[in-house]
Amino acid sequence: MTTVEHSPPVLKTAQRARFGEAQSALREKFPxxxxxxxxxxxxxxxxxxxxxxxxxxxxxxxxxxxxxxxxxxxxxxxxxxxxxxxxxxxxxxxxxxxxxxxxxxxxxxxxxxxxxxxxxxxxxxxxxxxxxxxxxxxxxxTSAWLLSRTSQHLARAMASARDPEGFERLGTQAASDKVPSAVLRIARHRVSVILARNGGSISDITVGDCVEILEAQDATHAATGDRTAFYRLLHRTGIFPPDAPSTIRAFTGGQGQLSVAEMIDRYQIACKAVRDLLVDYLCERQPALDYTSLAAVSRVLGSLFWKDLETHHPGIDSLRLPPEVASAWKTRHRTKTTTVRRADGSTASVTSPRESARSDLTTVRALYLDLAQWAAEDPARWGSWAAPSPVTSAEANQKKHQRRVKAKMDQRTRDRLPVLPLLVSTSQRNRLQAAAVLTAARQAEPGTIFTVDGQTLIRPVLKSASGAKIWAQELDAPRTAVRAARRDLTHEDHKAFWAWAAIEVLRHTGIRIEELCELSHHSLIQYRLPTTGELVPLLQIAPSKTDQERLILVTPELADVLSRIIMRVRDSNNIVASVAVYDPHERVWNPPMPLLFQHRIGTENRAMHPACIRTYIAQALASTGLTDASGERLTMQPHDFRRIFITDAVMNGMPPHIAQLVAGHRVIDTTMGYLAVYPREVIEAHRAFIARRRASRPSEEYRTPTDEEWDSFLGHFEKRKLSIGTCGRAFSTPCIHEHACLRCAMLRPDPAERPRLIEIRDNLIDRIAEAKRESWLGEVEGLETSLAGANDKLVQMDAATARTASAVDLGMPTFNQIAGRATDSRRSTPFSTS
Incomplete structure (x- = not known):
């Protein structure tokens, strides 16, 4: 007879507060x-x-x-x-x-x-x-007792006595995933502990058993090595339900979304009536807000507004604030006190202006105005809370603040726009140099000296295996600092590559850092032109801030970057691994996707965190040695690339309403706010724009383009096709060289048309000889200009041919099961790699 010790099916209140609603629901689903x-x-x-x-x-x-x-x-x-x-x-x-x-x-x-x-x-x-x-x-x-007394015989004895077939499947899966032997040894021991604690065989193990053993590892400090490899191996063998999370970090990493009541209860509001009011108010506004905005509003109303009033005015229970109370609160709110650490290690309290003061006042004013309006619509529910707002319209007016922020951001963009080419070239040089040093070190035997790019290094002989890492050290490093002088060449190559990749993708697309981290192999799609059938590569940006997806044209330079990224993240089977990623803004785990910006930590592929990318970009910028006007080291955030991209695009002829669609802004005013142009450029560009609009454009300029206009925009690219290449002039602009294409810098020659261009060049040489013979000096000057243009185009063709020879197939996936991935005049058909 088996006696069962029943446990409650629902987590306790304290546990739900610890894990959050999302994790609590997940733990209840997989006990x-x-x-x-x-x-x-x-x-x-x-x-x-x-x-x-x-x-x-x-x-x-x-x-x-x-x-x-x-x-x-x-x-x-x-x-x-x-x-x-x-x-x-x-x-x-x-x-x-x-x-x-x-x-x-x-x-x-x-x-x-x-x-x-x-x-x-x-x-x-x-x-x-x-x-x-x-x-x-x-x-x-108990699991804690077994983990604190790790036995090297437990896994071997359990494998032979309890479940030989199950452990054999585990080993086969580890070999398929190329899991190192040391990691497999730890995983087998963790699985053995689960069997020893709960009985049964490996096929009986549940997701909840794995979560339990993971928490026991933390409690006993037995989390040595790869602490989650056992879960991945069990998940890959298929013993878990199909809806089981692909990573055990879904139970431990990220708190998950809080309910509105939990958001407000974090601030321990004494007045229950006001607490309930704030919960009801936020619940009313919740459908129109994303989670990040809802959490920000709850913080302002719950902590910065009402909790501050209760702290300075104990017993307050009404939103009808006396003038002196409201004035004192606004005075306190204008500043904030933070604790900083001095160079000597001591701490000090520093008072500084609160940057979000006016925005917070607007949130409080919105509370009062909403309650007043709702009181008129539903007096029984909201009427008792209607009160005059302590924040006037003038105090909540942010126009002056927005202009100050706009001027600050414009100056920041102007300071960084000229240094972008240097940052690009430096990151490219760092990537190539780090890759060359790593390649040379891999080819060198431990204990041997190698030289590359002017650096003379020695690959040290390590006492223990270092896994996949390659180390090197300077020859003249002192004996007392040998370990400090060692360089992790693998990590140096990793940092240099991803810094270059992030900079290139950001500057060519202008996407947000959140969108960069969500780019996947599925983001690469193709559009087929309705008339010619030509395929145009596009990059699909997943919905983020505005909940609107958009498409960006992939330039040859961007295609080269994406191909190198795909080569980097592919495994030995030429597959981009699907990884689950936690969204820190919405506090949810997204389903596994073949993300492009992913790296390997231990034996697990993980998505890159935005903070990691910011660090790599900062290190690449620091290697340039650039400083700002004050002499401090120049800094650059990922969003600076977005401002630079939009500014450069509009200054070079892209219509603002097209730039709005490319950038993914909901309103065009946001796009115009990103522009950082000087007054002279504004005047000249505006006058030229007005002249073009009067001549060829309708009066309703700033609006969303119609389908016909969008087709006209795409048809513009068909008219670029020339006999020896493609014209790169901006949309809706005439040919400024009167179709003298050989002399025009906008002509992108096609290497396939090289014989035709050679024929044209030879003809020009013959005509120049004839003109010189007949003394047609004016003709000679024009023909020589054309000849110089032809030679320049031949050089460009040769460079393009060399670049194409080293190109890599992107391996774009087929999405027959996904609707709307590609657009065609007849039907939406995803492309394939065949």
């Missing part, structure tokens, strides 16, 4: 197995246990080992039999062995045998017996 206190193996008699454990599969290949195990089983059972309890599990629990320090449990049976039998037993006579009792499911120690 650990119900703990049992009695089962057949632990109810068996002493003779039955001894007889069963003396037979296969508990015997070892070595006869001496088998005898040692059987003898140890008899010793441990004799000791346990003298303890109070009905089952062996109850007797084991009553000994108190699990509360003793490591290996301290051995003193209990040893002292018992000395008192009763007068026999002194060695550790080797007791430990094998307990190991067999655990593998035979006679006793089930």
């Amino acid at each position: 650990a197995r119900t703990r049992v206190v009695s089962w057949p193996a632990t109810q068996a008699s002493r003779d039955e246990v001894v007889c069963r454990l003396a037979q296969h599969p508990f015997t070892a290949q070595n006869v001496a080992t088998t005898r040692s195990r059987c003898r140890g089983v008899r010793f441990v059972l004799a000791w346990l039999e003298a303890q109070p309890g009905v089952t062996w599990q109850e007797r084991w629990a009553s000994t108190g062995a699990e509360s003793l320090p490591k290996e301290g449990w051995l003193d209990l049976p040893r002292q018992w045998f000395i008192r009763t039998e007068g026999v002194v037993l060695r550790d080797s006579q007791l430990s094998p017996g307990l190991l067999m009792l655990i593998c035979g499911d006679v006793i089930r120690p």
Whole structure:
């Protein structure tokens, strides 16, 4: 008979507060197995246990080992039999062995045998017996006790005695995933601990069992090595339900979304009536706000507004504030006090202006105005809370603040726009140099000296294996600082590559950092022109801030960057791994996607965090040695690339309403706010724009383009096709060189038309010779200009051919199951790599 110890199916209130709503729901959906206190193996008699454990599969290949195990089983059972309890599990629990320090449990049976039998037993006579009792499911120690007393024999004994086929499948999956042997050893031990604690075989393990063992690892500080590899291996073997999270970090990483009540209760508001009012108010506004905005509003109303009033005016219970109370609160709110650490290690409180003061006042004013309007619509619910707003319209007016921010951002963009080429070239040089040094170090044997790019390094001989990392050190490094002088060449190459990749993608697309981190292999799609059937590569940007997806044209330079990224993240099977990523803004786990910006941590592929990308960009910028006007080191945020991209695009002829669509702004005013142009450029560009609009454009200029206008915009690219290449002039602009294409810098020559261009060049040479012979000096000057243009185009063709020879297939995936991935005049058909 099996006795079950029932556990509550729903987490307690304290647990829900600790984990959050999302994680609590996930833990309730995937609970650990119900703990049992009695089962057949632990109810068996002493003779039955001894007889069963003396037979296969508990015997070892070595006869001496088998005898040692059987003898140890008899010793441990004799000791346990003298303890109070009905089952062996109850007797084991009553000994108190699990509360003793490591290996301290051995003193209990040893002292018992000395008192009763007068026999002194060695550790080797007791430990094998307990190991067999655990593998035979006679006793089930706690996970903490098993983890704090890691046995190198537990996994091997459990694999042979409990579930040989299950451990074999685990090893096969590890070989398929190329898991290092050290990581597999830890994973096998963690799986063995789960079996020892809960019984059964590997196929019986649940997601909740893995979460339980992970928390036991943290509690016992046994989280050495890759602490989550066992879950990934179990998940990959297919024993978990299909909807099980692909990473166990979904149960531990990221708190998940809080409810509105939990947001307000964080600030411990004393007045219950006001607390309930704020909860109801936020619930009313919740459908129109994303989670980040809702959390920001709750912080302003709950902490900065009402909690501050309760702190300085205890007992306050009404939104109708006296003038002196409202004035004192606004005065306090204009500044904030922060604690800073001095160079000597001491701390000090510093008072500074609060940057969000006016925005916070607007939020409080919105509360009062909303309540007043709702009171007129539903007096029974909101009427008692209608009160005059303590914040006037003038105090909430942010126009002056916005102009100041706009001027500051414009100056920041102007300072960084000229240095962008230097940053691009530096990041490219750093990437190539780091890759060259790493390649040379890999080819060098440990202990040998190698030279690359003017650097003379030695690859050290390490006492222990360093995994996939490649180390090097300077030859003249002092002996006392050898370890400090070692360079992790693998990490240097990693940082240099991803800094270059992030800078290139950001400057060519102008996307947000959140959108950059969400780019996936599925983002690469193609558009087929309705008339010519030509395929145009596009980059699909997933909805982020405005909940609107958009498409960006992939230039040849951007295609080269994306191809290198895909090469970097592909595994040995040419597959981009799908990784689950936690959205820190919405506090949710997104489904696994083949993200482009991912890296390997241990044996797990993880999405790059925005903070990591910011750090890599900052390090690349620091290597340029650039400083700002004050002499401080120049800084650059990912959003600076977005402002630079929009400014450069509009200054070079892109219509603002097209720039709005490319940038993904909801209104064109936001796009115009990103522009950082000088007054002279504004005047000249505006006059030219007005002239063009009067001549060829409709009066309703700033609006969303119609489908016909969008088709006209796409049709413009068809008219660029020339006999020897493609014209790169801006949309809706005439040819400024009157179709003298050989002389025009906007012509992008096609390497396939090289024979035609050579024929034109030879013809020009013959015509120049004829003109010189006939003394047509004016003709000679014009023909020589055309000849110089033809030679320049030949050089461009040769460069393009060399670049194409080293190009890499992007391996764009096929999405037959996804609608709307590609657009065609007949039907929407995803492209394939065939």
